[in-house]
Structure formats: C-alpha cells, structure tokens
Amino acid sequence: MLHALLVDDDADHLMRLAPVFRRQGFSVTTAATYQAASEALLRELPQVVLIDVKVQGGDGITLFENADLANVVDIFLMADEPSVASAVRGMRVGASGYFSKPVDMRELEGALTEYREQHASEAGDEGPSAGARTLLTGSSPAITKFLRMIRKVAATEAAVLLAGESGVGKELAAQTIHARSRRSRGPFVALNCGAITTDLMESELFGHEKGSFTGAARAHKGYFSRAAGGTLFLDEITELPLELQVKLLRVLETRRFFKVGGEKEVEADVRLISSTNRDPANAVRERKLREDLYYRIAQFPVRMPPLRERGEDVIELAREFLAAHVEKTGVEKRFEDQVLELFRLHDWPGNVRELKNVVARAYILAGDAITVDDLPGNIPSGHPTRGDHVRLTIGHSLEDVERRIIFATVEHYAGDKKKAAHALGISLKTLYNRLRKYQLS
Secondary structure (H helix, E strand, O other), X not given: OEEEEEEOOOHHHHHHHHHHHHHOOEEEEEEOEHHHHHHHHHHOXXXXXXXXXXXXXXOOOHHHHOOOHHHOOEEEEXXXXXXXXXXXXXXXXXXXXXXXXXXXXXXXXXXXXXXXXXXXHHXXXXXXXXXXXXXXXOOOHHHHHHHHHHHHHHOOOOOEEEEOOOOOOHHHHHHHHHHOOOOOOOOEEEEEOOOOOHHHHHHHHHOEOOOOOOOOOOOEOOHHHHOOOOEEEEEOHHXXXXXXXXXXXXXXXXXXXXXXXXXXXXXXXXXXXXXXXXXXXXXXXXXXXXXXXXXXXXXXXEEOOOHHHOOXXXXXXXHHHHHHHHHHHOOOOEEOHHHHHHHHHOOOOOHHHHHHHHHHHHHHHXXXXXXXXXXXXXXXXXXXXXXOEEOOOOOOOHHHHHHHHHHHHHHHOOOOHHHHHHHHOOOHHHXXXXXXXXXXX
C-alpha cells in the first residue's frame, strides 16, 4: 500500500484532506508541527508528502532542502498565500505541485490519480529482470515496496539506514544500492561495527600514521580511505561506541577526518549506508545511538521486511538456493510438495540466512528429492502449529481451517478435551462430534 504524510496545523483541513488520499489507496499519517513531521519521516518514509509551507515550528520546504528526498518522495506544497519565492524554492527541492489553501479537493484528486498512473507504469520496471532482483529475490508486496524504495534512493547521495532483523539481507541490500548508484565504479567496503574492539575501532575507521601508538609499526589505511569514491557500509552501527559516534558525526558534517596521529585532514569522499537489527527509535532511547547521529545517517530510513512477512517469497528463494547447488554440483534434486508447505508454515526467525542454511543442509542429505526427513528438527512437522500460534496459508476452505484450529487447540491443551472445548467456545459433545467426523473422513 502507498503511504502519504500530510502536514498542516489546521486540524479541520487535515480531516478533509485525509479521505481523498485514502480513496486513492494511500495509508495516511498526519502531523501538525515541523518536529512531528521530521519524526514521521524517520519512522516510515512515505511515497507522497503534502505539507504546508508555513508549518508550525518551522518552514515546510526546509524539511527537504538538506536531503536528497525529492528523488525518492513526491512533494506537494500548500500555502494560504502562495508566493513566487516559495514556488521557486519548492521547484529547487523537486516539489511536484503547489496548492492554495484550502486545497481544491478535485484538483488534489486529479494530482493523486496522475501519481498513481505514473507509479503503476514504474512498477513495470521492477519485474524479475530488474537489477536489484539478482540479489534480492521475491515478488511479495513487502519486498516489492522495499525494492522500489532502494531503487529510487540509489540514484541519490542520501545516507541510508537499513533497519531489520538479523539474516534479512541488509548487506545485500546495501550492495544493491551501491550497484545502482553513481558510485558503482568505486569500491563497496563493509565494516561490522560489532566485530572490532573499541580500542581498534578509531584506527579501523580513519586509519593511523606510523608510530602514532604502541605497536603502530607502519601506516594503516582506514575504511573511510578504502571506500573513497564509493560506498561505506557500517553494519550494526548501534554497536559503535558513543565516543566514536561523536567523531563519526563530525566527519559526516564536515566531510573530512584526521587519521589517528595524523596532522593533515583527509577528505571523506564516501556515500554512507548503515544498518541495525534494533529498532532505531528504541536505540536512541536506550542510548545505543546518538540522536544527532541518527538524524545524519537516516536521511533515508527504510525497514527490511522479515521473511515471515513475505508470503510466497520463501518458496521462490528456496528454489533459487536449490538451483544454485544444482548448478554448482551438476546433481539435480527437487523439493517434495510437503517440504514447500512446511517452509510456508515456518516462522523463519533467522530469516533468509536460515532458509539458505536449511536448503544447503537438506541438499547434502537428500537423494533425488528433498523430503521432510532431510529438514532440521526445528522446522514444523505435519501440524501447522508453533508454540501457541497456528499458521494458515491463503486458499484453505473454512471447513479445513476449522479442522486445523480444533486439532491445534486439543494439541495445545495436551489432549484435555474439556479445556479445549472451553477455549473454542463449544460444548464438549460438539467437540467429540467434530473429532469423530474428522477421524471418519
């Protein structure tokens, strides 16, 4: 679903605007102040922003003047008294339209219809042949939206923050952004901020001169220097010590840095992409991430969906991983249908990385066909239950859904049919009749 952010300190006007966007298929977030709008942009980047030029607490246009968001977000401005000066500033940040307040709803409806038609034509560029899909396979709405966002931001110089659970493929996403960027001919350099000790981190980031500290027998080239002209990917940036976060902030603001023990400033010619498996807002609250650095590295924040939210992508990915093993070894193998069904039912707490490992293990163990016996024990067995949850794929009949729920509830209560009947809200006699019916069928 498309998402829109509406910014106006006139609550009645917002109430009239929001239904127009919803009729066009948008989910809507509203904000009444400049600060609230800034926070909303960091929580979830919308496809469209409609903002008052004179929003409470700031200037609506300045929200976009210091970032590359205009290449990613469609911006519409509105004002009580539109002026040539604000129109020119709006054009400079890439605004798509300028409305007088109160906004003419028919005019707005027409602009949104035109936007949706353009969006639909752009979607054709995102089929399986698109460059990004060589690294991130899938056709679910969740991954399609994600791929569209990184395709658009790749052409900018905006600092990207990738938030997502471990194993979703954040480094692959960063490589995809780099490959589609103007810096694609430059190096892509990745640093895991949690893998290097605090004592060595500054030297690893910025490099050091010979003799700058005990053991520095020769000069060392840091990650910023190695990534010059290209992209620097800081994986798990919330693991970076706070004192180094201050220095990183200064580098991002000045675009220059000193090597440890150095006296000459070095230019920081890099595009920064960061990642975290934490919720960024929580990381700020828990003092794992400085708020001022957060705003600097998250000019374009984007959440990577976990595998459990991607529907049939799990089957596409599994088949792709299997095909890679077949191509490497020359030994043809296939999945039994029951295996693919269990893949659909599994929660995949380790996400794409877990699926890749499961397929690799099964390929080694299997004969001509990968069966349930080739899967590890944590993959669900014949029953679609996991803990106190039941998972169902779309397409089951109501009778089949009822049967699964009843069996899962009886199993949950360890065969105590009285407790199961109470939980299901049916009589014990009805439960016995249902079980007898299922047994006969």
